[in-house]
Amino acid sequence: MVKGINLADHLDPTPRILMGPGPSNVNYRVYRAMMTPVIGYLDPQLLKCMDEISEMLRALFQTKNRVTLAISATGSAGMEASFVNFVEPGDTVIVGVNGFFAQRMTEVAERCGAKVIRVEEEWGKIVPPERLIKALQENPNAKICALVHGETSTGIKQPLEEVGEYCKKRDILFVVDAVTSLGGCELKVDEWGIDVCYSCTQKGLSVPPGLSPITVSPKAMDVLYSRKTKVQSFYLDLIKLEKYWGEERVYHHTAPASMLYALREGLRIIFEEGLEERFKRHEILSKRLRMELDQLGFKPFAQEGYRLPMLTSVILPSDVEDFPTRRRLLNEYRIEVGGGLGHLKGKIWRIGLMGETCQIQNIHALIAALKEILA
Amino acid sequence: MVKGINLADHLDPTPRILMGPGPSNVNYRVYRAMMTPVIGYLDPQLLKCMDEISEMLRALFQTKNRVTLAISATGSAGMEASFVNFVEPGDTVIVGVNGFFAQRMTEVAERCGAKVIRVEEEWGKIVPPERLIKALQENPNAKICALVHGETSTGIKQPLEEVGEYCKKRDILFVVDAVTSLGGCELKVDEWGIDVCYSCTQKGLSVPPGLSPITVSPKAMDVLYSRKTKVQSFYLDLIKLEKYWGEERVYHHTAPASMLYALREGLRIIFEEGLEERFKRHEILSKRLRMELDQLGFKPFAQEGYRLPMLTSVILPSDVEDFPTRRRLLNEYRIEVGGGLGHLKGKIWRIGLMGETCQIQNIHALIAALKEILA
Known part of the structure; x- marks a missing residue:
């Protein structure tokens, strides 16, 4: 027996929809x-x-x-x-x-x-x-x-x-x-x-x-x-x-x-999907995500014309609290999104749409959750 | 399609009994x-x-x-x-x-x-x-x-x-x-x-x-x-x-x-097994392995009194060829043992008996295979 650890405990973390800056979901x-x-x-x-x-x-x-x-x-x-x-x-x-x-x-x-x-x-x-x-x-x-x-x-x-x-x-x-x-x-x-x-x-x-x-x-x-x-x-x-x-x-x-x-x-x-198809999927769905976020008041942070399709950075609306909102997304909706690093902490979010995670249903889940939280 | 790779191929390596210097078998x-x-x-x-x-x-x-x-x-x-x-x-x-x-x-x-x-x-x-x-x-x-x-x-x-x-x-x-x-x-x-x-x-x-x-x-x-x-x-x-x-x-x-x-x-x-029990298992089974190998003419290489229980080094009998024998163990019996490194290449074998691999049935499998090959 090791101090503080119940060896009977299986590891059973709640699965997440990984929409942070990585890791993304795994097939x-x-x-x-x-x-x-x-x-x-x-x-x-x-x-x-x-x-x-x-x-x-x-x-x-x-x-x-x-x-x-x-x-x-x-x-x-x-x-x-x-x-x-x-x-x-x-x-x-x-x-x-x-x-x-x-x-x-x-x-x-x-x-x-x-x-x-x-x-x-x-x-x-x-x-x-x-x-x-x-x-x-x-x-x-x-x-x-x-x-x-x-x-x-x-x-x-x-x-x-x-x-x-x-x-x-x-x-x-x-x-x-x-x-x-x-x-x-x-x-x-x-x-x-x-x-x-x-x-x-x-x-x-x-x-x-x-x-x-x-x-x-x-x-x-x-x-x-x-x-x-x-x-x-x-x-x-x-x-x-x-x-x-x-x-x-x-x-x-x-x-x-x-x-x-x-x-x-x-x-x-x-390679089963094909590189071109894969890049197109990221491009199309990231546009969709940006549009949906825009309607909720999250404005794009990154310079126009040079935005990563796999990682969307948005400025937090002034009435949205960073950490409490992300914690609710994680605990109540099982969705991870990323906060800002360095001097951008508390100011922006980084929302990943990478590989397996890059699916329309994940965008829907995030946007619907945000609407409930911010209602 | 990527040159030279059939994407339809699943990865299906033959499992091995890992009795080399590591990795050992995984539970x-x-x-x-x-x-x-x-x-x-x-x-x-x-x-x-x-x-x-x-x-x-x-x-x-x-x-x-x-x-x-x-x-x-x-x-x-x-x-x-x-x-x-x-x-x-x-x-x-x-x-x-x-x-x-x-x-x-x-x-x-x-x-x-x-x-x-x-x-x-x-x-x-x-x-x-x-x-x-x-x-x-x-x-x-x-x-x-x-x-x-x-x-x-x-x-x-x-x-x-x-x-x-x-x-x-x-x-x-x-x-x-x-x-x-x-x-x-x-x-x-x-x-x-x-x-x-x-x-x-x-x-x-x-x-x-x-x-x-x-x-x-x-x-x-x-x-x-x-x-x-x-x-x-x-x-x-x-x-x-x-x-x-x-x-x-x-x-x-x-x-x-x-x-x-x-x-x-x-x-x-x-920790379910317990450290003492685990060390004892390695000690007892490595003695058994050494004894069996000794009878086949593989003499211990490491200094007496200072032999690792998890890794047994033995000198190859003069009539046993290193690589062809190890290849037969791997291909015909699915058993991996390690050869010598540096100037010991071709002279000694290193046989692991670590963790999951440290089981009597693995010793039996190795010794029986060696008897067949060396017959």
């Missing part, structure tokens, strides 16, 4: 896949499963990058891997900063020893590509330019093409956070000149949190191979990860089999 | 727990689940350490967290090196900027405590002394008490790798003076791989809080992790809910 097929028996980390059957994941991730990222795999940790570790592998102490990194996760990028890069140059913009707006390109021109020694594609803290979808085009022609690595965007809207890694792109499993992919899909261009791998210092992280060392995921099959860590099974099934579901 | 209750609906990373129900995990981990580690949690990545990340949080560039770290994972410790510590002093011993033997204490005496500025409790590459169980006693009285942090030992044999973190102890989920706990339980003493947390430099890793920063797992509940990363459910259930199963 029952993904849960079922997690029941697949765990096998060894070098079992040929597991290696085949990993190969299939790589291949489907390539299709999802729209890339031919050989180094395309899932890091055995959450999206935050994907961010860390994207800097710790490519930054050497003293390197210059330019980051477009217009939200919580872009700020986190600067912190992660600084911990890796980077000299970080911030191109700041108001939260809720895009970082104008011309300002980024100007910063790159003014700092021709910059090694990395980093942007968040879908900023989870504000609901902004950052345009990437122009900056990618600029980096492609120079010795600059273009690092992109696709944590919220992957699987919910267009993301063309090769065409847009992205060198390193990481994401997570629990948002657009609708798989439980725990893995971080990542893809790395040959140009970025060359930079990695020509480092003067060792990558500080052993766990996130992409050369070692590539030797395990690639043909060599050198043991690096014990692959989280159950999570890999889940990711494989989540990816299968995505 | 069906743990799989069932993973079907529990994913909920948000700040959902009060998930936070309660995390509290229960912390409390059960404290009982398992036999510690009162407040900072006792599960890192959202595999055991290798636990190793990295144990060095990256406490090493500052130039610090001296003394590591007892008698196997593959102790070697990895030196690499991880060096990547963190440590000056590493190796106390080397032949693989398959313990590092004599007196040699470690002598090294500590000769290097009074050493900040950390690190040992692997259960060396997965050799089957050695390293004694910890004397070194712990020495470190306890001085400003030395005692870091212990309990990846293979936790849940299978006695491990007394507080009594033995261990400051940082990390493990994994997929061996003695019989939970799928993916998390790394860790416990950190107040003495170690003081060292962490008095660092002059920032912890290089954002993802593994224990101050940030403690703020999420502890009372403050500050968002750090999205907790891998399904894996936490699995860990909670695995821990429940352990």
Whole structure:
């Protein structure tokens, strides 16, 4: 008997409609896949499963990058891997900063020893590509330019093409956070000149949190191979990860089999639907959600024309209390929506409509619940 | 349709009897727990689940350490967290090196900027405590002394008490790798003076791989809080992790809910059996396994008196081919056993008898299969 814990207690949390900034709801097929028996980390059957994941991730990222795999940790570790592998102490990194996760990028890069140059913009707006390109021109020694594609803290979808085009022609690595965007809207890694792109499993992919899909261009791998210092992280060392995921099959860590099974099934579901169909569904239903929210007095927060379909940020009407209302949604209606981060706390809500969650009946459930609460 | 992948394919790997160095077999209750609906990373129900995990981990580690949690990545990340949080560039770290994972410790510590002093011993033997204490005496500025409790590459169980006693009285942090030992044999973190102890989920706990339980003493947390430099890793920063797992509940990363459910259930199963009963089961059945293997000509590799009950290392008889025999065990009998690592490749086998796998019928199945193959 352990102090304070009744071992007879089963774990029976109330299921939620997950309309927050992630995780999103998980398809029952993904849960079922997690029941697949765990096998060894070098079992040929597991290696085949990993190969299939790589291949489907390539299709999802729209890339031919050989180094395309899932890091055995959450999206935050994907961010860390994207800097710790490519930054050497003293390197210059330019980051477009217009939200919580872009700020986190600067912190992660600084911990890796980077000299970080911030191109700041108001939260809720895009970082104008011309300002980024100007910063790159003014700092021709910059090694990395980093942007968040879908900023989870504000609901902004950052345009990437122009900056990618600029980096492609120079010795600059273009690092992109696709944590919220992957699987919910267009993301063309090769065409847009992205060198390193990481994401997570629990948002657009609708798989439980725990893995971080990542893809790395040959140009970025060359930079990695020509480092003067060792990558500080052993766990996130992409050369070692590539030797395990690639043909060599050198043991690096014990692959989280159950999570890999889940990711494989989540990816299968995505390709059964088709990327175009999936993106269209997110686009259409997010418009519907915005319209319904607008009628209840929740006005859009993110800059027009650059709104993420998977995450809608809205300004709270002055008569709506943030936390008590979200608590009622959770406790009485089993609906989770997200509050604001940082200085936006209490001011905005972030409503996710990602993957499995992106269904008309969930919009109806949320809007009806809000009408009852605010009546 | 994705190139080379038939989306109609279900994932149906042949189940295995996992008698390798890990993962071990998983109880069906743990799989069932993973079907529990994913909920948000700040959902009060998930936070309660995390509290229960912390409390059960404290009982398992036999510690009162407040900072006792599960890192959202595999055991290798636990190793990295144990060095990256406490090493500052130039610090001296003394590591007892008698196997593959102790070697990895030196690499991880060096990547963190440590000056590493190796106390080397032949693989398959313990590092004599007196040699470690002598090294500590000769290097009074050493900040950390690190040992692997259960060396997965050799089957050695390293004694910890004397070194712990020495470190306890001085400003030395005692870091212990309990990846293979936790849940299978006695491990007394507080009594033995261990400051940082990390493990994994997929061996003695019989939970799928993916998390790394860790416990950190107040003495170690003081060292962490008095660092002059920032912890290089954002993802593994224990101050940030403690703020999420502890009372403050500050968002750090999205907790891998399904894996936490699995860990909670695995821990429940352990405490239903009871620690003493569990350790006895491993002790008795590993003796039985050794006896049976001895009769087939597989002689023990690890030093007598210091053999891990959960992982038996044996020298291959000269007429037994390593890989073809293991392949037949896997393909014809569905039994996985581990080969040797490093210079022991082709020379020894490592046979796991951990948690759920530690059952008499599995020993019978392995021995009978070996008799057929070697007939």
